[in-house]
Amino acid sequence: MTNAMESHKLLDPSELGTKEYWDNAYSRELLNYAEDTEDEGTIWFAESNAEDAILGQLSRLEEDGYLRRHERIASESESHAEQRPITASRFVDLGTGNGHLLFALEEEDDDGESWSGEKVGVDYSETSIQLAKRIAAQKGTESIRFDQWDLLNSQPGDWLGSGFDMALDKGTFDAISLMPLAEGNDVHPCTTYRSKVVPLIKPGCFLCITSCNWTKDELLGWLAPADGELELYSEAKYPTFTFGGQTGQSIVTLVLRKKNSF
Numbered sequence: 001m002t003n004a005m006e007s008h009k010l011l012d013p014s015e016l017g018t019k020e021y022w023d024n025a026y027s028r029e030l031l032n033y034a035e036d037t038e039d040e041g042t043i044w045f046a047e048s049n050a051e052d053a054i055l056g057q058l059s060r061l062e063e064d065g066y067l068r069r070h071e072r073i074a075s076e077s078e079s080h081a082e083q084r085p086i087t088a089s090r091f092v093d094l095g096t097g098n099g100h101l102l103f104a105l106e107e108e109d110d111d112g113e114s115w116s117g118e119k120v121g122v123d124y125s126e127t128s129i130q131l132a133k134r135i136a137a138q139k140g141t142e143s144i145r146f147d148q149w150d151l152l153n154s155q156p157g158d159w160l161g162s163g164f165d166m167a168l169d170k171g172t173f174d175a176i177s178l179m180p181l182a183e184g185n186d187v188h189p190c191t192t193y194r195s196k197v198v199p200l201i202k203p204g205c206f207l208c209i210t211s212c213n214w215t216k217d218e219l220l221g222w223l224a225p226a227d228g229e230l231e232l233y234s235e236a237k238y239p240t241f242t243f244g245g246q247t248g249q250s251i252v253t254l255v256l257r258k259k260n261s262f
Contacts (some may be wrong), residue, residue, distance in 0.1 A: 008221060010188070011213060017178030019124060023167045026127035030096065035130060040135050041098040048251045050210050053236035054170065057255050058105075058115070059210055060234060066206070067165060070116045088117030089165035092200060094151060095172025096121030099132035099144065102168075107142050107144075120159045122149035142199050152176070152192050156200065163202040174213040190222050198229045201258045206233065210253040219254055230256040 015021045029041035043051070061067040067089040093102050105115040121144060123129055132146045147159055151172070179189045201207060207230065211219055216235060224230040236253035 008188070008190070009218060011177050013180035014178040016175055017180065022123075022125040022175075023127050025171075026097070026131050030127055030131050030134070033134060037138055040100065041131060043100050044096050044097070045210060045212065048238060050170060050251060050253060051101060053238065054101070054168070054208055054210065055104065055109070057234060057236055057253065058166070059109075061166075061255070065072050066204075068117070069113055070158055089115070090118045090161070090163075091115070091120070091166050091168060092159075092164045093119070093121040093168045093170075094197065095169065095175065095189065096123045096146065097128050097134055099135060099146060101170055102144050103135070103139060103141060106139075106144070117165075118161075119144045120164075121146045122151070124148065124150040151196050152189055160200065163205070164200055164204060165205045167197060167201050167207045169197075169207065169209040171210065171212070173209055173213050173219075177213055194223050194228070194230075197257060203258055203260045205258055207256045207258070208253065209256065210251065212251050215250065216239055216252050216254060219252060224256050231259060233257040 026041070029039075032039045033041065045051075058067060062069060067088060071088045072086050091102065091105060093099070096102065097122050102119045102121050105119060108114050121129075121132055123132075123146075124195060126148050129146045129148045132144075136142050136144055136146065145159055147157055149157065171188070174192060176189045176193050180189060197207060207223075209219065209223070214222070220232060224232055233255040236257070238251055238253075
């Protein structure tokens with residue numbers, strides 16, 4: 001695994017890669033929310049309209065026939081047998097924070113449509129989960145399940161079920177990439193991330209990941225190597241900027257598909 005680490009750019013560890021930092025951050029947001037329920041906390045990448053970009057990618061997958069907003073009955077051509085229900089797509093939000101991305105899925109878009117399937121938000125910070133649950137209760141959307149889960153170090157709970165059609169990550173891989181490497185451990189947390197996330201996703205289904213720490217090629221290097229379980233399906237487009245003769249964008253959103261053979 002050391003050679004694999006040496007083939008990647010590594011980021012310097014930061015307090016943003018520690019559980020203590022996030023527990024303290026969400027404790028403050030809990031206090032703020034108790035005083036003002038209009039203050040739901042930080043919406044990560046709001047300045048880049050990342051959630052709109054993510055929702056756009058989900059709509060594209062629906063148009064391509066891979067995701068379903070609502071349960072429906074299979075047609076005869078699909079089942080060749082007794083008609084049966086096809087369930088709405090299941091979502092898991094990794095590092096859910098205040099749950100804002102899942103709440104956005106519950107909201108109706110310009111066409112009056114929302115995503116009605118099961119939604120699970122997980123985070124290793126207990127104060128994060130407390131905040132998300134309180135916001136859900138205030139909104140009347142308690143059907144979303146929020147659970148504390150340490151992605152890198154724990155096994156999934158019963159919320160895993162048969163797996164998810166879509167795993168969402170808005171900044172969690174970024175935080176993991178800032179974790180210090182444990183003494184005596186030569187497996188980088190970014191490598192552990194991939195091994196933990198892939199089993200959550202049904203074969204042929206998706207991970208949508210948003211990052212400001214990594215370029216497209218760097219994300220693909222970590223998460224979708226040529227011989228790996230994931231492959232690039234699509235990329236969201238953001239405004240670009242040019243600096244020093246190089247053109248790029250400050251944020252990246254990729255949709256990766258789990259190969260059917262895994």
